[in-house]
Amino acid sequence: MPEQERLRRLLRQVQEGRLDLLRDQLHPGDIPEANSWRWGRLGDTLLHHAARSGHLDVLEYLVQELGMDVEVVNGDYKRPIHEAASMGHRECVAFLLERGASVDCLKKSDWTPLMMACTRKDLEVIKTLVEHGANPLLKNKDGWNCFHIASREGHPQVLQYLLEVSPGSWDTESTTKRTPLHTAAMHGCSQVVELLLERCQYKPDSRDKCGVTPFMDAIQNGHVSIARLLLEKHQACPTAMDALGAQPLHRAAVTAQDGAIQFLVTELGVGVNGRATSQELTALHYAAKEGHTHTIQTLLSLGANIHAKDGKGRSALHAACAGQQVAATRILLRAGLRDAPDATGTLARQLARKPDVIQLFQETHVST
Incomplete structure (x- = not known):
């Protein structure tokens, strides 16, 4: 069959987890070329697609039998471990780490796999990364660490775990001086706001570079219940400027x-x-x-x-x-x-x- 059609079939088989068909289509002569095959605007490899889809058996085959590089990057400098972490595939994350993937590798905008994992509620993936040495205090180009990211997503269980393994992770500001409390208030994450007020020591009416307080964030986004919390438990000022x-x-x-x-x-x-x-x-x-x-x-x-x-x-x-x-x-x-x-x-x-x-x-x- 034409080479382009063959490559499209290989990609589909990886995405669908059809290892049996994949073995039939690949042959020893493909091994040197496997890392150079790319798909899409960002140039994802088969390894990126396998990690994103969460097919561990396919991932193992590509790495162990085809010898694909676990640190291969696409156009955004994203590695397979970023894909697996962002999609919550713990077994794939663990396999890639065991095969030598860097736990704190950076993709575009300086996001680590742990930051990607904190966009989801899958605590097991986060634990796997931390247990393999991931640093919760690293910041991306916007100055957000993983605690800040989890605050935006509204994951109190993730935040509690991060406070256990890195007690100072709450004490962070973005490049625009916004705290996780600002972010949680803006996005209406009431359980997170309660947790932050109970466990962290944010100053009342802390201001970002535009002078905006968490109370303002809550009000301008219509989160009146969070505004009440900030008034009752954090002495927020309703007329701050x-x-x-x-x-x-x-x-x-x-x-x-x-x-x-x-x-x-x-x-x-x-x-x-x-x-x-x-x-x-x-x-x-x-x-x-x-x-x-x-x-x-x-x-x-x-x-x-x-x-x-x-x-x-x-x-x-x-x-x-x-x-x-x-x-x-x-x-x-x-x-x-x-x-x-x-x-x-x-x-x-x-x-x-x-x-x-x-x-x-x-x-x-x-x-x-």
Whole structure:
């Protein structure tokens, strides 16, 4: 058969774990060439595919009988052990380690097999790697160690194990100064947040490079139960400001988290008309700029001042028109906000570019 068709069949047999057919198709003359056969954009070898699919018998055959190199890399510098670890194939991981695979080898972006394993809940794979000397404290190019990765994935059992074998692994920050607590709060991993608050010593309201706290992360992603945890068990500040002077309320308006806005204003007493210090924007300005119509209505129902101006004398209507937000402009006009000039004399309609926005002013009898 043509060589290309033969290679496609070999790949399919490896992926399906058909060792019997694979033996029939391969012959001694293939041994020197086996490491050079590549598939796909990244140039994966048969060994990569066997490890990814978790077929131990095929993996053993390729290494022990064909002599394939366990440290062969693809275009991302990923080795077969990365594949096996990332897919949770413990027996394949153990075999590759026994055959001399480097336990802390790095793929592109400096990810180790242990980091790849921590994206899954398979604790046995993680234990196998650690027992063979994997270092839990190594960081990838973004500054994340495996504890940080497991916090993102929401695996409390993995985190408990990592704390046992490497008690200091929690004390880490990414290159942007984000802690595992930030990450768990952002992704809504409530069990992980509880564990981190009980077992680790993160400072209340620790800030990343943008000044964002874990409480802000929870609020802007709508994880109100986690925000409560941070208030009750970590003394989080509900009005802390980020590097631009925005409070959690403002960040919730940007991401249209109406439930979080209700929580902040009605339960915690946060002022609905509070301003972000950098440009004196209110939450209504932020919601209008993003075009979040329901959030605009929520803020108005909570007492937001529709006539509030920012540091340039612009109202929420200016923000909606500048963002070409048709529906938001309609709501604000119907709520009684008019085309008043800002501090520079610019009218909201002058910021509009969409014909639909301009038409709204005509429909509501705003002077043009």
